[in-house]
Amino acid sequence: MNNAQYADILESIATLRQIRGDSPFKSRAFENAARSIRKMPEKIEELIDEGFDLTSLDGIGKSISGELHKIHETGESPTHKELLANFPDGILELTRVEGLGPKRIKLLYDELGICDLASLEIAAEAGQISALPGLGQKTEDKIKSEVIRLKNTSVDRIPLPLARAAGESIVAALSKLDCIQKIEIAGSIRRGRETSKDIDILVASKDYTLVFDTFVGLKEVDNILVRGDTKTSVRLKSGTQVDVRVVELWQFGAALHYFTGSKEHNIQIRSRAKKMGLRINEYGVLRLSDEEYIASKTEEDIFGAIGLPWIAPELREGGDEIENALNGKLPELIDKTSVMGDLHMHTLESDGRNTIPEMIEKAKSLGYTYIAITDHSAFVPVTGGMTADRFAAQIEEIRKENEKHSDFTLLAGIEVDILSDGSLDMDLELLKVCDWVVGSIHSGMNMKKENMNQRLLTAMHSGYLNAFGHPTGRILGGRKGYDYDLDLILGAAIENKIAFEMNGSTGRLDLNAEMAKYVSQKGAMVVLGSDAHSTRGLDEMRYAIQQSRRAEIPKSKILNSLSAADLLLATR
DNA sequence: GCCGTTTTCGGCCCGACTGTTTTCAGTCG
Known part of the structure; x- marks a missing residue:
């Protein structure tokens, strides 16, 4: 069982105890412990096996430590089991309904036996909910529309890049107002969480009414959820909730921190x-x-x-x-000025949309002193990847192009496919003469763990790779990723001086912050890459940067914080 | 249930908004 599964059980306990009406502080204790376990890079199972004292962890005391040990031994927590005996499993999905909290869920269960979305819908249609004390017609109507919404949405959280893009489009629209003195995206997007439940926007303005009128009138807005004097929430047509809060300019810092x-x-x-x-x-x-x-x-x-x-x-x-x-022990975090170059991008030569000179121009505008062009190898046809002949020609082209720049270095690279047997999809002589090789998996992703281990070990020991591209293969809210023994591959990567990539492209964020922290602490180098398929795609480096900040990776562990010359020395 | 800049017991953030209330509970972030 992995940490997330332990955390899920603790969270389930927290929610069920809230519904049961236990002290909210006890519930919160389980939530805190769950969060603590979820973001911890060490595996809870291994800690228990090693006899590690779990109560030394944040938010875990004697009682919850005991639960964790029981889960480890028996696969189930007695507390959780007891709660599930009192409440049916489906009751947890009622917490997804906007406006239903623990008190109302308990009321609905006690009075009407409502235990999941289906029974909630039936009761609402029958008018039974508005007959309950403290609940009225409006609440019943809202529940009905919530059930319809939830039936049509499977995921509650959206990937960070999409959330940020949606937020920025609203910020851009509101910024046209003269009355806006300051505006900023806050909430989990600002913290860089990889998925967001909603979009929080903070505004400083003197004309609250105009801001809210403009906001709710935007074309993306589907309906208004709440509208008050200082706070308005809407649901976009995409289904995402957006909260806008307006304060006075002198309160902006406090509000930004709160929000x-x-x-x-x-x-x-x-x-x-x-x-x-x-x-x-x-x-x-x-x-x-x-x-x-x-x-x-x-x-x-x-x-x-x-x-x-x-x-x-x-x-x-x-x-x-x-x-x-x-204690003065906050980690020193990198920012965009720490990144000297981008080492993962595609051009018209494979599935990119821009030329090499266009990529260079954009890279310079971002303040980079070098980039590596890393078009695909040929194995996956849809990428239009390069055969050996084409790669040889591109290396030539890159060398010539590089001549034209005195203050900028263009590196010849490739994103080469790691094939099923671990061999690399390119003429090895060319891999030797080029500057930078990213090895990635784009096929056979569902291989059995043992086979994947062997495949990756072979690639790691080939002697040609500089970086392991999007190392887990996960897609946010989609694909889970390849199954392999991280510690095994990590060891081989460190031994062969292969950096793990933090890929910033939309939907990937791979490695994520937790895993990046782990590999970096174990001694691996990290490389931040945009995986751009256009000049605009180069901007996605910011997500890699932000995730590296969440992971607290020091500059000294980030390969592309080096100058081009030092990078080439380090990867020899 | 957890935790300690006052604490091993007694706290545990704070305010906006809504609906169903005739003064506030529940939810949300």
Whole structure:
């Protein structure tokens, strides 16, 4: 059983206990433990086998440690089992219904026996819900439309790049208003979580009405969920929820911090403030003794008021970031200026849409001093990949093009297919003379684990690879990824100086932050790549950068933070 | 259930919005 499965059980316990009406603090304890386990790179099973004391982990005490041991031994938690005996399994799906929380779910179950979406729909159609105390016609109508919506949507979370793109389009539209003084995407998108449940946008303006009128009138908007004085939420036609919050300019920093979250980070920050005789809300830091706001304008002010340095949004997940901030142990994070070049991109030579000079021009505008062109090899026909002849010709072309630039280096590279037997889909002599080789899997992804291990080991030991492209093969919200023994392949990669890629392209984010942190801590180098198929695609480097920040990867572990000359030395 | 800049016991963030209420509970982030 992997960490996610342990976390799922703890989360299920948390939700069921809420519905049962237990202390909300006990529920939260299970949620905290679940989150802690989910983002931990070490495998909980191995820790238990090694006799590691789980209570030393964040949010895990004696009781939950005991649960975890029982799950390890028997595959099931007694607490979970007991809860499931009281409530049918399907009751958990009711939490997806907007407007239904634990109290109402319990009421619906106790009074009407509602235990899943199907029985909820029947009761709503029969008018039984509006007859319950505290619930009326509007609630019943809303439930009906929610059931219809949920029947048509299987996923509740959308991949970060899509969420950000949707958010930026709304920001662009609202920014046309003269009354907007400041506008920023907040929430999980700002923190760089790989999927988002909704899009949070913060606005500073004096004309709240105009902002909201414009917002709800946008063509992407399907319907208005709530509209108040300072906050409006809509659902887009795509199904995504967007929340817009408007504050005064002087409150922007406080509001940005509040609206960025995470929820657990905010709880910890506010608890700390409380102990210092302060109260933090979205308007600022309030000194309780005289009810004066002592900080509001910037996030730095908010953190400063409680004796902390500014903490990067990517770190605000309610883990150990506050403790680290206090001890001066916040990791140094890279930013876009740390990335000197992009080492994964495609051109018209395979399935890209732009020429080499066009890619160079865009790369220069991003501040890069080098790029590697890495068109596909021929194995997967749909990519229009290169045969040996074509690759040889492209290397020539790249050498000539490189001559034209004094302040920029164009590297000859390739994204070569790792074939089923682990051999590489290219003339090996050419791999030897080119500058940069990304090895990737694009076929036979469902191979059995043992075979995949052998395939990758063969490739890793070939002596030709510089990087392992999109190393898990997962697609966000889609494909799960290849099955192989990470530690085994990681060892071979380190031995052969092969970097693991953090691929920023839409839908991939592969490696993700958790795995990247793991491989980096184990000693592997990481390379950030856009996997661009057009000049615009080069912008997706920012997702690789942001995930590397979440993973707390130091600059010294990022291969393309080196200059071209040092990169070539390091990969010899 | 967890945890400790005041704590091994007693706290555990804070406010907006809605609907069903005649003053507030429930939900949400």
